[in-house]
Amino acid sequence: MPVDLSLYLVLDPALCGGLDGMLRVAAAAVRGGAGVVQLRAPGWKKRQWLEAAQALLPVCRAGGAKLVVNDHLDVALLAAADGVHLGQQDLPVAAARRLLGADALIGLSVSRPDQLAAVVPGVVDYLGVGPVYATATKPDADPPCGVDGLAAIARATTLPVVAIGGIHAGNAALLRTAGAAGVAVVSAICASPDPARATRALAAAWISPPWTAPV
Amino acid sequence: MPVDLSLYLVLDPALCGGLDGMLRVAAAAVRGGAGVVQLRAPGWKKRQWLEAAQALLPVCRAGGAKLVVNDHLDVALLAAADGVHLGQQDLPVAAARRLLGADALIGLSVSRPDQLAAVVPGVVDYLGVGPVYATATKPDADPPCGVDGLAAIARATTLPVVAIGGIHAGNAALLRTAGAAGVAVVSAICASPDPARATRALAAAWISPPWTAPV
Numbered sequence: 001m002p003v004d005l006s007l008y009l010v011l012d013p014a015l016c017g018g019l020d021g022m023l024r025v026a027a028a029a030v031r032g033g034a035g036v037v038q039l040r041a042p043g044w045k046k047r048q049w050l051e052a053a054q055a056l057l058p059v060c061r062a063g064g065a066k067l068v069v070n071d072h073l074d075v076a077l078l079a080a081a082d083g084v085h086l087g088q089q090d091l092p093v094a095a096a097r098r099l100l101g102a103d104a105l106i107g108l109s110v111s112r113p114d115q116l117a118a119v120v121p122g123v124v125d126y127l128g129v130g131p132v133y134a135t136a137t138k139p140d141a142d143p144p145c146g147v148d149g150l151a152a153i154a155r156a157t158t159l160p161v162v163a164i165g166g167i168h169a170g171n172a173a174l175l176r177t178a179g180a181a182g183v184a185v186v187s188a189i190c191a192s193p194d195p196a197r198a199t200r201a202l203a204a205a206w207i208s209p210p211w212t213a214p215v
Numbered sequence: 216m217p218v219d220l221s222l223y224l225v226l227d228p229a230l231c232g233g234l235d236g237m238l239r240v241a242a243a244a245v246r247g248g249a250g251v252v253q254l255r256a257p258g259w260k261k262r263q264w265l266e267a268a269q270a271l272l273p274v275c276r277a278g279g280a281k282l283v284v285n286d287h288l289d290v291a292l293l294a295a296a297d298g299v300h301l302g303q304q305d306l307p308v309a310a311a312r313r314l315l316g317a318d319a320l321i322g323l324s325v326s327r328p329d330q331l332a333a334v335v336p337g338v339v340d341y342l343g344v345g346p347v348y349a350t351a352t353k354p355d356a357d358p359p360c361g362v363d364g365l366a367a368i369a370r371a372t373t374l375p376v377v378a379i380g381g382i383h384a385g386n387a388a389l390l391r392t393a394g395a396a397g398v399a400v401v402s403a404i405c406a407s408p409d410p411a412r413a414t415r416a417l418a419a420a421w422i423s424p425p426w427t428a429p430v
Contacts, residue, residue, distance in 0.1 A: 050307075
């Protein structure tokens with residue numbers, strides 16, 4: 001079954017207020033239309049990662065969403081998550097495919113077109129491209145690639161591209177027209193007082209015509 | 216084949232001066248008598264962990280030593296290392312045994328006797344106990360348990376106990392008489408100008424009579 005990448009939530013433990021908050025936000029986002037939920041908790045110890053992944057899995061399953069674990073193949077394996085999302089400095093995607101099997105959803109972060117040379121066809125399922133705009137939620141992120149940078153990468157690959165970094169309901173449709181197959185958000189949902197409503201607003205914005213300057 | 220735990224090197228990337236230094240220190244220590252080498256690089260990204268583990272494995276094999284990966288089961292699996300060493304907040308030892316198989320060497324850090332209740336017999340191969348003395352090489356370490364604390368844990372378990380934390384040639388024999396099956400060191404070897412000589416000195420000290428006050 002193809003995965004719906006159009007709205008992709010990356011959970012931030014600090015913005016959500018710990019594991020309980022992450023579970024609430026994930027449940028609301030999945031109800032609101034998020035097709036993928038990613039667990040990313042750089043400061044956490046592995047025991048916490050595993051407990052969070054195990055708690056999130058039924059929440060995602062209940063709404064038909066996929067659960068993806070950032071960075072840690074061992075956590076994904078042990079929690080029986082749907083896949084992993086890997087950065088350029090994380091374990092190689094080929095290793096992830098070998099460990100997790102043919103059905104796993106495997107994403108790779110890309111911020112520049114030259115990084116596409118190392119993308120193995122058939123191993124990676126989608127690319128996470130960004131940050132498109134400047135973002136405060138990932139302090140070690142590369143410089144923003146902008147909408148043009150996103151479009152250049154989307155043109156240069158046959159893989160679906162999920163845009164990330166500074167995305168909200170006001171710029172989602174623009175990224176769709178630039179070639180994105182979906183948008184990944186952190187604070188637009190995690191920091192919202194009403195994550196379900198924020199997710200619905202993003203989902204509606206995604207399929208709306210992009211904003212154009214009045215003539 | 217039983218593993219020689221008597222002298223156990225924990226590699227510190229900063230003290231060794233990066234991967235090249237770690238390879239030099241590991242080679243010297245294995246020549247000098249270290250039976251286990253542990254890769255521990257908390258600040259590193261996973262790609263670096265994997266490359267280091269893959270580079271260290273033949274170095275350890277050449278000297279008949281075991282290579283153990285701290286924390287990351289995925290790195291241990293992908294590098295075909297001999298085992299893992301896990302802390303109380305890392306992934307559960309039972310999960311490690313399941314993923315790594317019956318032949319893997321699995322160690323668990325313990326700093327207090329009450330943590331022995333969760334130690335599953337047949338799953339854990341040895342306990343790392345400490346810090347015995349105060350140490351600067353692990354900033355998030357528990358308070359020192361002292362020689363008495365080490366002895367209490369060694370008495371309360373049938374598993375071999377490897378003492379760690381502030382250990383050098385001058386106190387190794389004392390820890391043997393307190394019940395340790397071996398000593399794990401970081402700076403005593405990694406920060407030495409002559410790691411092979413430092414390892415031989417520790418190996419000799421380990422089998423020497425403990426220091427006693429002159430009468």
